[in-house]
Amino acid sequence: MSFLSIDSTSATPPFEQVRSQLARAISTGQLKPEDQLPTVRKLAADLGLAANTVARAYRELELAGIVETRGRNGTFVAGKLSPQKEAGARLAAALAQRMRELGMGDAEMLAIFRNEIERHGAPGKSRLRTSS
Amino acid sequence: MIGSAVAVRHAIWTYAFWYVLVWAGVSAPFFLVLNRKKRWIARANRLARQSDINLPQRLEDRVAKRLRNEWFATLVLYPLFVGPWSFLSINIGIQNARFWATWFPRLAMLLPTLLVLYSFGTVVIARWNSPGPRRVSHLRKVRPREAFTAAEGYTLVAGVGANIAVVAWGLLRVHSPGRWWILDLAALALAGALWWRMEIAILRHPSAASDATELGWDDVFRFRRIRSLAVGAAWLPPFTVFLLDSMIGQQLTHFQGGSTLPLDAAIAVVVGVYLIFRQGRQQWRLDGGS
Numbered sequence: 001m002s003f004l005s006i007d008s009t010s011a012t013p014p015f016e017q018v019r020s021q022l023a024r025a026i027s028t029g030q031l032k033p034e035d036q037l038p039t040v041r042k043l044a045a046d047l048g049l050a051a052n053t054v055a056r057a058y059r060e061l062e063l064a065g066i067v068e069t070r071g072r073n074g075t076f077v078a079g080k081l082s083p084q085k086e087a088g089a090r091l092a093a094a095l096a097q098r099m100r101e102l103g104m105g106d107a108e109m110l111a112i113f114r115n116e117i118e119r120h121g122a123p124g125k126s127r128l129r130t131s132s
Numbered sequence: 133m134i135g136s137a138v139a140v141r142h143a144i145w146t147y148a149f150w151y152v153l154v155w156a157g158v159s160a161p162f163f164l165v166l167n168r169k170k171r172w173i174a175r176a177n178r179l180a181r182q183s184d185i186n187l188p189q190r191l192e193d194r195v196a197k198r199l200r201n202e203w204f205a206t207l208v209l210y211p212l213f214v215g216p217w218s219f220l221s222i223n224i225g226i227q228n229a230r231f232w233a234t235w236f237p238r239l240a241m242l243l244p245t246l247l248v249l250y251s252f253g254t255v256v257i258a259r260w261n262s263p264g265p266r267r268v269s270h271l272r273k274v275r276p277r278e279a280f281t282a283a284e285g286y287t288l289v290a291g292v293g294a295n296i297a298v299v300a301w302g303l304l305r306v307h308s309p310g311r312w313w314i315l316d317l318a319a320l321a322l323a324g325a326l327w328w329r330m331e332i333a334i335l336r337h338p339s340a341a342s343d344a345t346e347l348g349w350d351d352v353f354r355f356r357r358i359r360s361l362a363v364g365a366a367w368l369p370p371f372t373v374f375l376l377d378s379m380i381g382q383q384l385t386h387f388q389g390g391s392t393l394p395l396d397a398a399i400a401v402v403v404g405v406y407l408i409f410r411q412g413r414q415q416w417r418l419d420g421g422s
Contacts, residue, residue, distance in 0.1 A: 003347055005268040025271050036273040045338035046269035074273065 002030050006047045012107065014049050018057035020106075026066055026077055037067060037075040064089075155211045163207065172196035183352050184414050186345055198353060232380055237312035239376070240299045244323030244369040248330065248361075264342045274351075274418060276331045279358040281412040287405055291366025294401075295320060298370040302377045327365040334358055351416040359409065367405055371398055 004021050006014055025031045037043075040058060044051040058075055061067040065085040068078045081089060099109045176195040180187035187195060277285070299316050334357050341347035378394030 002271055003268045003344060004271050005266060008265045008267075022271065031271055038270060038273045039336075042273075042336055042338070043269055046340065047267045048340070 004043075004047070006049065008048070014047075015053045015057045015060075016110075018043070018047070018049075018054055019060050022057065022061060023064070023066060031077050033077050033079040035077045037077070039074060151211070159207060159211075166203075167200065169196065172200045175199050179352070182413050183416065185348050185352055185416075187349075188345060191345065191349060195349060233306035233308070236302050236306045236377065237308045237316055240302060240316045240373055241312075241319040243373060244295065244320050244365070245326060247368040247372070248323050248327045248365045266342050268341050268343060268347050269339065270347070270418070274335060276328075276335060276358060278418060279355045279412070279415050280362070281415065283408050284359075284412050287408045288362055288366045291363075291370065291405075292324070294370040295366070295373075298374045298377070302373060305377070305381065323365065323369070327361065330361060331358055334361070348416070351418070355416040359412065359415075363405065363409055367401070371402065374398060 002025060004018065006017050010017065040051050040054045044054045058067065062069055065081050066078055067075050069075050096109060173192050173196045176192055176199055177187055179199065280288070299320065303313055303316065334354060339347060339350040341350050375394060375398050
């Protein structure tokens with residue numbers, strides 16, 4: 001079984017480390033649909049993070065449709081993406097590929113995405129937070 | 133009646149005094165001889181081989197210390213639980229069948245819960261001390277059932293069945309009234325619920341590991357605890373109740389010849405359970421990986 005690791009000296013914010021590693025584990029099949037993720041409290045305690053940090057990573061994965069929260073039963077790896085999210089994911093993948101070709105790193109790409117989403121998003125509807 | 137109660141109380145205190153004295157006298161040399169660092173490091177390496185996990189030199193001391201803590205908890209808690217039962221088995225022989233008919237339902241009610249607590253107490257919770265800036269955890273939730281093979285799962289269910297059978301058999305023998313049947317079965321259910329809560333508590337305990345090897349060792353210890361607690365909770369109560377009830381039954385009926393059949397049967401069951409539970413030592417390797 002693979003594991004999730006957090007480096008507190010890294011420049012990448014902890015929530016992003018958790019989010020990206022879980023997303024990668026799901027996309028590579030290490031985590032399969034219906035697998036249950038650790039509880040927010042357990043993961044936060046194991047990794048020495050605040051519960052809010054892990055909760056934020058889970059929330060962003062949920063917004064992307066990668067995981068789903070089933071009330072008190074916990075958070076599970078989602079099955080198939082909805083057609084809308086599938087199309088969105090394809091677009092994002094193509095865009096990320098193009099930006100990499102331009103020589104941009106992950107953190108830079110994310111910052112640009114966030115900035116553009118917030119600049120063009122409908123007022124009061126933005127669900128992204130910029131602070132980590 | 134009052135005179136009998138006073139005599140029993142006096143006997144309990146005399147017995148407790150000698151019991152503690154003998155236990156301390158016997159265990160002190162063992163403690164001094166067995167509590168050597170070299171011995172615990174050798175045991176840590178043996179556990180590493182049995183569990184198929186790497187034990188780097190930097191972790192040797194910490195693993196050895198955790199093993200030593202577990203042993204020490206057993207050394208302290210064991211006499212607390214064995215003492216009362218041995219007192220009863222020695223003293224009830226000089227009492228009468230009515231005395232045992234009064235005590236058996238109460239014992240059967242308390243024993244499962246006490247033994248669950250005992251099994252939990254012997255598994256000392258410890259954490260790695262210096263995790264450093266890097267921390268690791270599992271990608272997915274680990275469930276209690278992952279600590280057991282299918283055969284071990286069936287053995288645990290059989291243990292629960294044995295528990296109910298042994299208590300029912302004892303209650304029938306002493307012609308217990310209906311309320312004790314209800315209370316004893318409710319106590320079994322309570323012990324089951326308590327056991328489950330403790331299994332969950334062990335799984336939820338933070339690991340604070342800083343690399344894959346430490347996380348692996350954390351799983352080895354966590355799974356050992358879960359497995360010991362399950363075996364203890366499922367098989368210790370029926371084993372103890374059965375042995376006690378059989379021995380006292382023989383004393384009360386003045387059975388001459390002292391049949392060893394109950395003891396033989398209990399030992400055979402213990403050996404069988406041990407052999408089955410040897411199979412799952414590497415269950416900590418979730419999904420076959422590390």
